[in-house]
Amino acid sequence: MGHYDRSQILPSSLFFPKNCSPLSATQVSSKGFGQSRVLGYLFANSTIHQVPCIVAMQEDNTKLRIPHVLTVAGSDSGAGAGIQADLKACAARGVYCSTVITAVTAQNTIGVQGVNMVPEDFVAEQLKSVLSDMNVDIVKTGMLPSIGIVKVLHHCLKQFPVRALVVDPVMVSTSGDVLAGPSILAGFREDLFPMADIVTPNLKEASALLGGVQLETVDDMRSAAKSIHDMGPRNVLVKGGDLASSLDAVDIFFDGDNFYELRSPRVRTRNTHGTGCTLASCIAAELAKGSLMLSAVKVAKRYVGSALDYSKDIAIGNGLQGPFDHLLKLKSNVHNSCRPQVFDPSDLFLYAVTDSGMNKKWGRSITDAVKAAIEGGATIVQLREKEAETRDFLESAKACVEICRAYGVPLLINDRIDIALACDADGVHVGQSDTPASIARTLLGPEKIIGVSCKTPEQAHQAWVDGADYIGCGGVYSTNTKANNITVGLEGLKAVCLSSKLPVVAIGGIGVSNARAVMEIGVAALKGVAVVSAFFDRESVLNETRKLHALLKETTSSVK
Template sequence: MAVQLLQEVSTRLPLSTTHDKPLAKSACTVCGLGSRNLYGITPTRLRNFPSLTVSTSEYLPTRKCLPRDVIRADMGTEESRRIPRVLTVAGSDSGAGAGIQADMKACGALGVYCTTAITAVTAQNTVGVQGIHEVPADFVASQVKSVLLDIGADVVKTGMLPSVEIIRSLCDILRTYPVKGLVVDPVLISTSGDELAGPAILDALRDDLFPLADLVTPNLPEASAIIGGDPVTTVAEMREAAEAIHQLGPRYVLVKGGHLPGTNTLIDVLYDGVEWHELPGSRIETRNTHGTGCTLASSIAAELAKGQSMLPAVLASKRYLKDVLEENATLKIGEGKQGPVNHLFKLSDWEKSSTQSKFRPESLLLYAVTDSSMNKTWGRSTSEAVRAAIEGGATIVQIREKEADTGEFLQEAETSLKVARDYGIPLLINDRIDIAIACDADGVHLGQSDLPVARARAILGPGKIIGVSCKTPEQAEKAWKDGADYVGSGGVYPTNTKKDNKTIGIEGLREVCYGSPIPVVAIGGISGANAAEVMAYPRPENLKGVAVVSAFFNQPDVKKATAAVKSVVEECLKDVSVPNTSS
């Protein structure tokens, strides 16, 4: 890639004798600017790139002079699969909203491989910066070389550069091993107001690093410091600052408006020496802005590494940052004034990815199992029946549909789920794992002849509830081993709801309970008339409730019928539930 870049430069730009002058005095023939803009070629680099026929005293122009499309990545020529690469040279933020951590996460979120060279280790949190431990310049250089000489980078992004030595040695390396893009975030002060790099580095940034940069991204205080202290507090002043910074050699300058006082619209100003772009965005009300600057710069680096040109890269990055800020506006991390940016919010839905099941055994207390033919007979939809059962006191609901086709079943499940969510009651789907996934139900209830529990668990993940019908302690133990959350055991009494269903009786139920390491709900012919017998004290500790079909849904008033069974079960719970483990 580097060879390609240099070849492209050498064919487009005349490496004429006018460059054959001492570095300190010569001016670039392309942009006409002074010595600080010269991009020196060292003898080492010449040895690496024999296709360039220039003498050691010749110089390439600065980044600013290059045609815009030189930076475009070429990802398609190599046989093996490639991933766009960004190397970030920056400080570590222990709070992980800014710095190296922000860069890695932002690049990762945008599909780019991010390598690192750490310039300083900071002790930082949402309150402020408690300490800075600088990494020696030669070791920063070692990290950069280790990356560039093996993995390579399409774009280098810099953040906190705490010393002149670090900046100078980085520039030396970048002159020797050019990359396609360089994004410089001139980090001086953290958003908490702590100094991360002193004014001593300003000259090195201006004279050495900026001329190599494709983009420099100061915030308002940084822009002001770079141009010598003049205030930058309005869009007009941002334009003036961008112009002055552009004179220092970078191809583009982005002055960021996050610190613009008192406006609802934040404007970032992008300037390439010819065109201005005022890029507006709404201010998002959130305390979580620690790391916005690092995030924006590394996102731009990532987009450039993918082959975007500058304006689309900046716009895409602003969009990403807006999504991050909006999605995490109310997130609470840390006790201080400024929360961190949460870059990987799309991956970090911890409730979904949690290894902890949402299942609460107490929810089995009054378990309503719908029956489509009964509801049809009584002229009500499944979701109406579900609402009535929940209002009568059902603590968990299962949709059991044996007649409808798949599309109808899904619709029924979706409307019922809305109702159940309104009341905060879990809703499971009988047998059909596909329906459960399609409507994002809380789980499934499986029979012995349905999809094996272990497979269901593998498909649904740890966050969903799985119940299994079991008639024996052996089945219950297997259900537990395979990852079920609870066992439904019965029929306790004879029932018409399920044909050819063997009745196991109260004795059979208790045997299952004693052999089951997981909670059990009793099912089969249970009503207000016999629920007390099922739940009678003393009872097994893991017998958590009763599941009811006909006594809820084959009734004129589902709510009233549910409430009637509920009062019986609750009465049983008043007995001291000392575990009874004897059989």
């Protein structure tokens, strides 16, 4: 709403600077807020718009207020653009998004098959509902299908001012379908642009706004940005996603004084439907968090670029322009489709744990070791590479992920949550002195597998509380793999298994000579054995794994 300037939203936007105690701020009122007692509200007026920015504080000083974008746009049934893109973009950027729907479209990856406008007075009713109640920070507009709807929006924004207005002047979809006719141009120019903090036309829209001039080069985009700036918005971003002559995706940002040429490599993909809506929503989201305009635009462009790159090969629909994946989640489902996502305790049956020292000694690569173990019958693999350089480890881990996925065997990383995240492993195994399982769970999310090494029932209980999926218990027998490792013996193993709510895999000095004795303790929680030396400190990993696999099969059928 003109002059968006972070410094006007005191103090330091929505967030308290480290050196400013929230409790020392003006305490205006004390009211209940949800379940928690709020100590006060802090009102800070934007000097130009007199928009109160309200920060609610709880007794423990945590802030309840979250950044909020309202999108005023059309629904896309294919969900790649419009309201649906805006919701996903805001969710991905960690901002709340409310929605005022201006039109319902029937569209897919082929084009727009139909448009049904929402009556003006009902757009007004939605706007009033949200703006009068929900502490909107930023309004972002997309498809505004009639001049009447533009007028309604203009009126509501005067009545309920917000911190900033982002206008994506949607007119023509990339498929070439008209989403708002030329009559809308007057509404943009007269009502919305003068109050807009940024306007983000694509090439066709910029051309339409300027009476149909041809825009074919980056220089043309600069002149267009300047001419559109003359129509009143604080900032203009002319988007060059559709600039055929450029290998890069070039956008021109103009703030009235300076031009900024924002370039990123053009992602080769058909999945670009909704890039414009997403970019504008992401700009709005960053502004809602308190970013300056140019930073918001840069972050938004990077976000769109990464999402396109991530989604370049996904296949949804048969048309020329597919949607992309705002939340960067779909691809991992494709990779995992040969294997259910949930952890299956029977995977602990024959657990192979690699050791870099042993691989070096026998002149094997990690990948060869892993492949041989799986071919011999290992049902889960853990990479335990204590000495490897991070960069090398990551490369090997990525290769092992591919191998394990192909065989449908889960791959875990010992200790290194960073490596597990970077190679998209199935999970981690942590020891008592590594990152606590509860933190590993927060970092890895709800689906990844987490195992914890435990020697006692107390540790096993804690692993359960922390959200682990299984525990490794040992050393059952003494081993050279771990220095100064206390041996728990079969008795210790049994005690842990009897108390554990989680499935258990036994580890430590286990091989063909003693695996039967381990499994014969006969406690239901014990699902299998984990092996390091008896596989990897041997000439043939494949043969040793096969032998133990056969023995375990025999043992478990006789134990039952």
